[in-house]
Every structure is written in structure tokens, then in C-alpha cells.
Amino acid sequence: MQVATGTKIVNGIAIGKLHIYKAPVYEISEAQAEDPIQELNRFEQARVKVQEQQHALYEKALKTAGEESAGIFEAHELMLDDDDLIDGCKAIMTEQKKGAEYAVREGFDNVAQMFSEMDDPYFQARSADIIDLKNAMLDVLMGNDTDSLQGTEPSILVAEDFTPSETVKLDKSLMLGMITREGSSNSHTAILARSMNLPTLIQCKDISDDWEGKFAILDGYNSCLYIEPTPDLIETLTNKHNEDLKKEALLQELKGKSNTTIDGRTIRVYANIGGPSDIGAVQANDAEGVGLFRSEFVYLNSKEDPSEEEQFQAYKRVVETLAPKLVVIRTCDIGADKTIDYMNLDKEENPALGYRAIRICLTRKDFFKRQLRALLRASAYGNLGIMFPMIISLREVRECKEILAECRRELANEGVKVADKIEVGIMVETPAAVLCADELAQEVDFFSLGTNDLTQYTCALDRQNAKLEPFSDTHHPAVLRAIQMTIEAGHRHGIWVGICGELGADQTLTETFLRMGVDELSVNAKSVLPLRKIIRSIDLSK
Ligand code: PEP
Numbered sequence: 175m176q177v178a179t180g181t182k183i184v185n186g187i188a189i190g191k192l193h194i195y196k197a198p199v200y201e202i203s204e205a206q207a208e209d210p211i212q213e214l215n216r217f218e219q220a221r222v223k224v225q226e227q228q229h230a231l232y233e234k235a236l237k238t239a240g241e242e243s244a245g246i247f248e249a250h251e252l253m254l255d256d257d258d259l260i261d262g263c264k265a266i267m268t269e270q271k272k273g274a275e276y277a278v279r280e281g282f283d284n285v286a287q288m289f290s291e292m293d294d295p296y297f298q299a300r301s302a303d304i305i306d307l308k309n310a311m312l313d314v315l316m317g318n319d320t321d322s323l324q325g326t327e328p329s330i331l332v333a334e335d336f337t338p339s340e341t342v343k344l345d346k347s348l349m350l351g352m353i354t355r356e357g358s359s360n361s362h363t364a365i366l367a368r369s370m371n372l373p374t375l376i377q378c379k380d381i382s383d384d385w386e387g388k389f390a391i392l393d394g395y396n397s398c399l400y401i402e403p404t405p406d407l408i409e410t411l412t413n414k415h416n417e418d419l420k421k422e423a424l425l426q427e428l429k430g431k432s433n434t435t436i437d438g439r440t441i442r443v444y445a446n447i448g449g450p451s452d453i454g455a456v457q458a459n460d461a462e463g464v465g466l467f468r469s470e471f472v473y474l475n476s477k478e479d480p481s482e483e484e485q486f487q488a489y490k491r492v493v494e495t496l497a498p499k500l501v502v503i504r505t506c507d508i509g510a511d512k513t514i515d516y517m518n519l520d521k522e523e524n525p526a527l528g529y530r531a532i533r534i535c536l537t538r539k540d541f542f543k544r545q546l547r548a549l550l551r552a553s554a555y556g557n558l559g560i561m562f563p564m565i566i567s568l569r570e571v572r573e574c575k576e577i578l579a580e581c582r583r584e585l586a587n588e589g590v591k592v593a594d595k596i597e598v599g600i601m602v603e604t605p606a607a608v609l610c611a612d613e614l615a616q617e618v619d620f621f622s623l624g625t626n627d628l629t630q631y632t633c634a635l636d637r638q639n640a641k642l643e644p645f646s647d648t649h650h651p652a653v654l655r656a657i658q659m660t661i662e663a664g665h666r667h668g669i670w671v672g673i674c675g676e677l678g679a680d681q682t683l684t685e686t687f688l689r690m691g692v693d694e695l696s697v698n699a700k701s702v703l704p705l706r707k708i709i710r711s712i713d714l715s716k
């Protein structure tokens with residue numbers, strides 16, 4: 175038996191085979207090719223193969239995702255017939271005498287660059303398609319087997335780290351647990367892992383590639399991974415796993431009960447979601463509403479800038495299905511670790527402090543208005559709230575509200591129905607917002623504390639940097655004080671204050687938050703019932 179240790183992100187036990195996930199690396203020779211004709215033939219064979227793959231994806235998407243999504247793959251097939259693209263690559267092989275891989279990288283990158291510089295957002299978005307096709311061509315030319323990246327049977331998946339977009343694309347049905355060699359506990363990948371509720375370890379550095387396919391047990395309780403465990407250990411951990419399943423069943427008995435302390439204080443426990451696919455988890459865990467819908471996942475899941483109509487459909491589905499529950503949708507919080515090719519954002523020295531979230535929205539007004547119009551339209555179908563992220567000033571909030579009012583006027587002129595009253599709030603996730611909370615509270619209907627970023631900015635600790643884990647203190651007094659100050663400021667001005675960062679699910683702080691007077695906790699769906707159990711056991715009169 176071998177053992178590797180890491181840091182637990184999600185508790186629990188996963189039993190099964192280990193699968194090492196390796197994103198392909200493209201190392202491309204710049205040397206001259208010996209036989210240009212052979213390179214041209216290799217290129218042509220790859221082109222035909224990729225067209226076949228795209229056609230198969232089209233057929234599959236047609237059955238599972240509908241005509242509109244499938245259309246992307248049909249367009250990809252056609253792009254590979256485009257004379258400019260193909261002739262550009264062929265010229266690199268015949269005139270510069272370079273290999274097919276080099277020609278694909280340069281030829282496809284040139285066209286992608288050309289698209290990205292166009293004014294029309296539709297053509298800008300084609301740039302991401304060309305990059306996708308470039309990678310598909312390189313995978314075929316270099317023999318990368320991308321189908322097996324995740325394996326074919328459910329396994330404990332191991333990777334260096336996952337980007338948020340990789341995480342959303344993972345096939346959950348093939349995952350028993352998740353382990354990364356790198357990663358930090360407050361990263362979006364960790365947040366997604368929590369929402370999937372799969373046993374997860376990060377910083378498990380000692381995992382060897384030779385362990386691929388071996389039988390393993392991920393033991394979240396002890397933050398370790400056992401490879402080929404002894405029969406005794408298999409029996410102990412299987413029993414523990416079965417106990418977990420029983421406890422989960424007991425929690426189900428709390429469904430329908432209120433989140434009320436012994437002395438009669440009731441608070442709201444909501445769920446955090448990333449899109450319509452999480453509606454089931456909200457219902458299954460009996461959350462009273464959604465306190466944070468991270469709308470950027472609608473953007474991350476899309477190959478191109480989602481249109482107003484596409485966004486409207488996604489928001490409407492959530493709001494309508496969950497009505498009359500409140501669904502707070504946060505406007506696009508892109509940037510920092512959440513990057514999207516079609517947004518064409520520059521690389522920055524300090525992305526967490528950079529051009530992100532509301533800063534992008536306020537400078538790309540058309541982009542922002544598309545989302546606000548979609549949100550306003552969806553508001554007619556249920557109880558929708560709107561929340562702005564990364565706010566640091568009163569000026570920003572006023573500007574957001576003005577643009578929202580402008581969208582409302584436009585829709586009224588177009589005769590489109592919008593809810594009369596929509597709660598508008600802000601994330602309090604910067605020290606600036608905490609310190610200006612008294613002024614900000616007079617502009618909005620609610621505050622939601624984003625403790626992930628608030629901790630990062632208050633303690634000057636990059637949440638993405640795994641090396642900083644030893645310095646991180648999730649219960650840092652400065653953060654707890656900032657939370658208390660925000661709740662008090664909100665209450666002074668008669669608005670409700672919630673917590674939607676990961677700290678909201680920290681059961682060791684539930685009583686503290688209740689004593690501070692928090693009105694709402696919005697947590698990953700799986701934490702709703704365990705929190706209900708804790709809240710119902712607290713007596714604030716003591
Ligand atoms: C936060 O910062 O606490 C938060 C909820 O937002 P995100 O984690 O998406 O940045």
C-alpha cells in the first residue's frame with residue numbers, strides 16, 4: 175500500500191480506480207520539414223479526420239443539446255473547408271517548408287487573430303472556434319487521445335490543477351472524487367468541487383503517474399489517498415462510506431423544517447449555483463432560495479459571447495422553476511482566474527486586482543446591457559434579485575443602477591414585461607465596500623458578503639496561490655470584524671445582509687454569524703441541510 179497526503183476540500187470517501195488527467199501539451203518543432211509533400215498529406219488527413227469528429231459531435235449534440243448548440247459543430251465542419259484558412263496553412267508548408275503542426279499553429283492563429291480584431295462581436299467570437307479547431311487538428315497530428323482524458327469508467331480523477339472552464343466541462347458521471355497536485359482552497363475550482371459534493375483533495379503532491387489505473391481510496395477525513403489499500407483498510411473505509419450515506423439519508427428528514435434556533439431566531443439558508451443545471455440540487459436540498467447565481471458560468475459554458483436571448487432563457491429557466499423563491503443573480507464576474515477566450519482580455523500582472531467583474535461591465539456597456547436586459551426580462555417569471563460584484567464605490571453602484579434603469583426604460587418602450595419590484599444588491603467583497611458600507615447601504619436593498627474575495631483583499635493573500643495556504647487563516651479576526659461591521663451598517667439602514675462566500679458554510683462559525691445578526695447564509699446546496707441541523711441546535715439566549 176502507498177499513501178499520499180493532501181489538503182481536504184470536500185469531506186467523504188471515494189473508492190475506485192485512479193485516473194490521471196493530463197491536458198495535452200503542444201510542443202511544436204520550428205525546424206524545416208524534410209518532405210513538404212508528406213506534410214501536406216498529413217495536414218489533409220488530419221483535416222478530414224477533424225471534420226469527421228466535428229460531424230460526430232454535431233450528431234451527438236443534436237440528440238442531447240438541441241439544434242442551436244449542435245450548429246456550432248456544423249459551423250466548425252464548414253470552417254475547415256475555408257480556402258483562406260487552408261491555403262494559409264498550405265503556404266507555410268510549401269513556401270516556408272515547415273511541418274504540418276507548425277503550419278496549423280501559425281495558420282490558425284493568424285485567422286483567429288484576424289477575427290478577434292474585428293468590430294463585430296459575432297466575428298470576434300469566431301476566434302475561439304478557430305482556436306478550438308487548431309487544438310483538434312494538433313491533437314490528431316500529434317496523436318493525443320483526448321477522448322480518454324477523463325477515462326471511460328467512473329474514477330478518482332487526478333490533475334495538476336483544473337481551470338474553472340475545464341472543471342465545468344468535466345463529465346460528472348465519470349467522477350468518484352477529485353484530487354489536484356496544486357490548487358488552493360479558495361479557488362473557483364475548489365468552489366466547484368464543493369458544489370459537486372465529490373470528495374476532493376488539493377496539494378496532493380506525491381501522486382505518481384505510475385499509479386494510473388490502480389485501485390485507490392480517497393479518504394477525505396484523513397486528507398489522504400491510499401493506493402492498493404490493505405483488506406482491513408478497505409473494510410474500515412467502506413463501512414465509514416456506508417455510514418456517510420446513512421447520515422445523508424437522516425438529513426433528508428430535515429426537509430420542510432425551518433431554520434430556527436432553539437430560542438426562536440429564524441434565518442434564511444439559500445444555495446449558491448452556477449446555472450440551470452444546478453436547479454435540481456437546490457430543490458433536492460430544500461434551499462429556500464438562491465443567494466448567489468454566479469452568472470459568469472453561463473458565459474464560461476458558452477463558446478461565444480451569449481446573446482441576450484440565450485441569457486434570458488438560462489435566467490428564466492432558473493427563476494421560473496424556483497418561483498416564488500428568491501433567486502439572486504450576480505452580474506458577470508469574469509476576469510482574474512475566470513478567463514474566456516472570446517472576451518479578448520489582456521494578460522495582466524495582477525489579475526485579481528485588475529480589469530474584472532463590474533470594471534469590465536462598466537466599460538463595455540453593450541456587453542453589460544445585454545445581460546441586464548436579459549435579467550429584467552427574466553424577472554417577469556418569478557422572484558429575481560440582481561447583485562453587482564467587486565464594488566468599491568458609491569459612484570459604481572449609481573452607475574450600475576442608472577444603466578439598469580436605462581434598460582428598464584428601453585424594455586418598457588418595446589412593450590416587454592418586467593417585474594415592478596426587483597431587489598438590487600451588491601457583493602461586499604472589498605475592504606473599500608466594508609469601509610463605505612454606511613453610504614452603500616443607502617443605495618441598495620441588500621448586501622451579500624463575498625468572504626472569499628474579502629479574505630483575499632483584507633489579508634492581501636492571493637486566493638489562487640497555493641504557496642500561501644500556510645499563511646491563510648479563514649477565521650482571521652480582521653475578516654470577522656469586517657463581516658460584523660458590514661452587518662451592522664446594513665441594519666442601521668434597514669437592509670438585509672447575507673453571506674455568500676465559502677465561510678457561510680463553515681459550521682464552526684454558524685453561531686458567531688447568528689450572534690452578529692446575519693439574515694441569510696447562501697452556501698453550496700449540499701451544505702443547506704447540515705446547516706439547518708446546526709441552526710436548530712443553537713440557543714442564542716445562552
Ligand atoms: C466571494 O468572493 O466570496 C464570492 C462569493 O464570489 P467568488 O468566489 O465567485 O469570487
Ligand code: MG
Binds near residue numbers: 563603624
Ligand atoms: Mg468574489
